[in-house]
Amino acid sequence: MKILLVQPPHWSPDGHANFDAIEELVTARSGDVLLLPELAGARLPRAEYLARVRDLGKGTGMAVVGGSHYDGPVNRGAVFDAGGELLLEYDKVHPYGLELRSGVVPGLPSAGFELHGRRLHVLLCADLWYSASLAGRDGLDAVLVPAFSLTRWDGPAPARELWQHMTVARAYEFMTYVAVSDWHHETTYHGHPCAGVAGFANPCPRTRAGFFTGTGDDPVSAHDLDFDRLDAFRRDRADRGFR
Secondary structure, eight states: OEEEEEOOSOOOSOHHHHHHHHHHHHTTOOOSEEEOOTTTTTTOOHHHHHHHHHHHHHHHTSEEEOOOEEETTEEEEEEEOTTSOEEEEEEOSSOOTHHHHTTOOOOOOOOOEEETTEEEEEOOGGGGGOGGGTTTOTTOSEEEEEOOOBOOSSSSHHHHHHHHHHHHHHHHHHTSEEEEEOOOTTOEETTEEBOOOOEEEOSSOSSGGGSEEEOTTOSEEEEEOOHHHHHHHHHHHHHTTOO
């Protein structure tokens, strides 16, 4: 399974403008799953947001994890498959910082979804920072994280390091792949800077440099989910009593 992480250069309060830009970025790209950043839909009405995610999936031939939008006071997203079927609706359970101050309320945890026989789960941004979000969900094959990494640090580096450590820790602890899509670090949200933390955490890399892979300069990066290797990694940990 191949997952594409999208890191657009700018965020717009116009959700349609964000989806238009994303469509241009992913033209001629191929994969199985397309992961968009948090608030790609900004404050689009629910029906318009769902239509854009569904159409993006049908247009690209990929399942789309549609980032999120504000559905009233809840930060909420959706997943559609390549045929336009709704696979999952998910909420942000832990609104953070500016969201809390602006009246965003916690949503409900989601059950995840299946694709090609594999179990995938979506956590919106700060929800990844709570290990309880994944507790009791044994056997997840990938955790997909739409993010908008607002930071109070002077520059993006500290937040990137924290996110890198967090994604690797979650990947190794829960024996799963963790993919994060984010906006470019020059993006701002109501004057607050983004850190640009997009990347991919692998609990069973072939070399020690492979535990985390950033997205580099390409706004769309591709990452392979080697499930045979992941299954072997899980069996090895079980054989050694490390569960």
